[in-house]
Structures are given as structure tokens and as C-alpha cells.
């Protein structure tokens with residue numbers, strides 16, 4: 001074929017290398033996010049530098065006193081594994097600019113704190129030993145770096161000399177710094193399965209200072225670098241490159257419909273969620289979600305074809321807060337019996353319509369439909385479009401059979417049921433699991 005300008009241009013766009021590149025990711029469905037940095041000490045959200053407009057000088061005390069003496073990375077990894085999480089993504093550097101690893105390109109790193117060691121290495125080794133895939137979150141923002149221009153969300157945005165100070169800050173140098181660091185991250189820590197870049201805000205403007213996006217980060221170069229160093233690594237969608245298909249990452253809400261790529265196709269997506277509303281450890285945060293809410297979230301993400309990455313913000317001493325441990329244990333308890341309705345599952349084919357109070361997931365390989373019953377009904381649950389199609393229905397947690405009637409003429413409330421409906425005959429008593437699941441084996 002003769003190369004036209006258009007086909008040439010197409011070739012230049014950075015696409016995921018293989019169509020099955022995401023297979024492990026969509027099979028896994030459940031991961032752990034870890035937000036850990038100096039902000040664990042003020043313990044009041046990882047954006048504290050922005051919220052309180054803290055200068056580098058005033059933030060220095062957290063660096064000088066960062067000493068996670070109770071860090072037990074193996075324990076973190078064990079908890080993630082028990083909760084059923086198949087991959088994890090850790091903040092190698094968050095917006096505050098502090099690096100958990102021994103980067104050659106900065107002094108602002110864990111090795112120079114009282115921790116005195118490469119914490120990232122320790123953590124990666126522990127998770128890898130548990131067979132958990134490795135993801136690196138890398139903040140595009142950096143509120144500590146001297147070349148990072150002050151912008152609408154920078155801690156110094158209200159400094160009277162902000163514009164003047166920007167005259168000596170060169171975002172090109174900062175972009176180069178990022179590429180140097182990404183190179184370190186992708187060469188010194190073994191295979192990295194995910195690079196999670198965060199985030200872009202090109203349309204913001206404040207006091208004559210613009211936000212930042214692809215031109216500032218030099219996003220194409222970052223993607224090309226990742227592709228060169230580690231072609232199989234998958235990337236998320238916050239580099240301000242809408243034309244590049246990557247993991248779509250809705251945050252702190254559950255999409256009602258599967259998110260789409262810029263070209264209209266259904267995206268590979270991952271909802272990132274917190275136990276408590278804050279990503280970094282926030283001691284006084286009281287909005288912790290309940291066991292049921294957390295497990296429902298996991299189910300709903302998979303029921304809409306997505307992954308869930310659940311965040312933990314470890315404390316300054318290096319352990320997981322007791323409230324996070326409780327929720328992780330809740331996941332562990334539920335996943336022990338129900339992981340079959342999560343791993344390798346996705347949204348159900350359109351012909352199967354979820355009834356009120358339940359969510360479906362579907363395993364396309366085994367052709368099993370999973371009914372997650374979030375509102376326990378009084379004995380009967382009507383499922384449309386399934387008559388004649390089911391060979392057996394069983395509770396997933398104990399394998400016990402659930403009897404059902406096909407095409408019952410009248411529902412219990414005497415309303416006509418549509419043709420093709422099956423009626424599950426459930427026990428009155430809610431089973432002793434947070435959210436019961438009925439597995440329907442299709443003929």
C-alpha cells in the first residue's frame with residue numbers, strides 16, 4: 001500500500017503494542033493502590049501542601065522526620081494477597097515531589113531521610129514475592145522541584161512574586177527530569193506491569209498562570225520512552241493524550257455505564273477508590289465506607305466491565321491503619337468464597353437484564369452468570385430472559401442448590417411475569433456472607 005500522509009501519521013501514534021496486552025489486567029479485576037509519602041506525617045490528605053499553601057521550607061520537617069520504623073512490606077503484600085488483589089500500584093512520587101526510591105536525579109528521596117534506604121525496592125520485592133503484579137504511580141506534578149513552574153494548584157500560587165519566580169523555572173528541564181526518573185523506575189525494579197501517571201489540567205488558569213498538559217509534560221515522549229524500555233507495560237489515561245488508548249481511570253465515583261475511549265469504543269477501565277475519601281493517611285477522616293459498600297463497589301465495577309483499585313494510605317510509622325485492615329479483612333473473607341464471580345468476569349450480555357436489588361457479572365469463558373444479591377428479597381427473585389437456559393443454580397459460597405421455577409404464571413404479588421422469567425426460590429434468612437451470590441450455570 002502506498003503511504004499517504006494520513007497513514008504515515010497513523011503509524012506515528014503510540015498505540016498499545018498488542019491487542020492482548022490488557023488480558024492479565026482484565027482477568028485480575030482487583031488491585032491495591034498505595035499512597036505513601038511525607039504527607040503521612042501531617043496525616044491530613046496528600047494534597048495538604050496545596051490546601052495549606054505550604055512552602056518547601058515549611059514542609060522540610062516532614063522530610064527530616066520521615067522514619068517508618070514499623071514498615072513490614074511483607075505484611076502489606078500478605079494483606080493485599082489475602083484480600084484477593086492481583087496487582088498493586090504505589091506512589092513512587094506524589095505531587096509533593098518526594099521519591100520513595102534512590103533516584104540519582106534528586107536528593108529529595110527516602111535514602112536521605114531517617115529511613116535511610118530505598119523503600120520502593122523493599123516494597124516491590126515483597127509484593128513480587130507474593131505473585132502480585134507491580135504498578136508505579138508517578139506524579140506529573142511536582143511541588144518541590146525548582147524547575148516546576150508555579151501554576152493554579154501549586155502551593156505558591158498566591159505568592160506575591162509567583163509570576164516573577166516562574167521566569168527562572170523551565171518546564172523543559174522538569175520534563176527531562178521526569179523522563180530520567182521514569183527510566184530509573186523502568187530499569188532498576190524488574191518488570192513493571194503498569195505505569196500510572198497523574199494528572200493533567202491544561203485548561204486551568206489562575207493569576208495569569210496556566211495549568212499543565214501534554215505540551216508541558218511532553219507526554220508523547222513519555223509514552224515512547226515507556227514503550228521503548230518496557231513494551232508490555234500498560235499506561236493510564238492522565239497524560240492528556242485522548243487519542244492514545246490507555247486505561248481509563250474514573251476516580252471516587254462508580255460509572256453507571258462503561259466508560260468509552262475517544263473513538264467511542266468501550267474502554268479498558270479501572271475505578272480508583274478510597275476506603276475513607278483521602279488517598280494519603282488522614283487520621284481524623286471519618287467517612288470510612290462500610291464492608292457492604294466496599295464489596296458492592298468491587299461487584300459494580302466488574303458488573304460494568306471494569307477493575308477496582310482500592311487505596312490504602314499507610315501511616316507515617318509504616319503500617320496500615322486499623323480501619324484499612326478491617327476492610328481488607330472484609331474483602332478477604334468475601335473473596336475467599338466469591339472470587340469466581342470477580343476474576344475473569346465482566347458485564348453480562350445485554351439479553352440478561354439485572355433485576356432491582358441485584359448485579360450481574362458474567363464469565364464469558366465458562367458461560368456462568370453471577371447474581372450478586374445486594375437487597376435480600378423475601379424468598380423470591382425473578383430473573384428475566386433465562387427460562388430454559390439454566391442447568392443449575394447454586395450459592396457460590398457453599399455450592400448449595402437454589403431451586404427455581406421457570407415461567408411461573410404469577411409473581412408472589414400477583415403481577416404477571418414476562419415470558420422467559422425464572423424465579424429463584426431463596427431462603428428467607430440472609431446467608432452469612434456480606435453479599436450472597438447465586439451462580440447460574442448456563443446450558
Ligand code: GLC
Nearest residue numbers: 035046047198199251272279
Ligand atoms: C488525583 C489526586 C490524587 C490521587 C489520585 C488517585 O488526581 O491528585 O491525590 O493520587 O487522583 O487517582
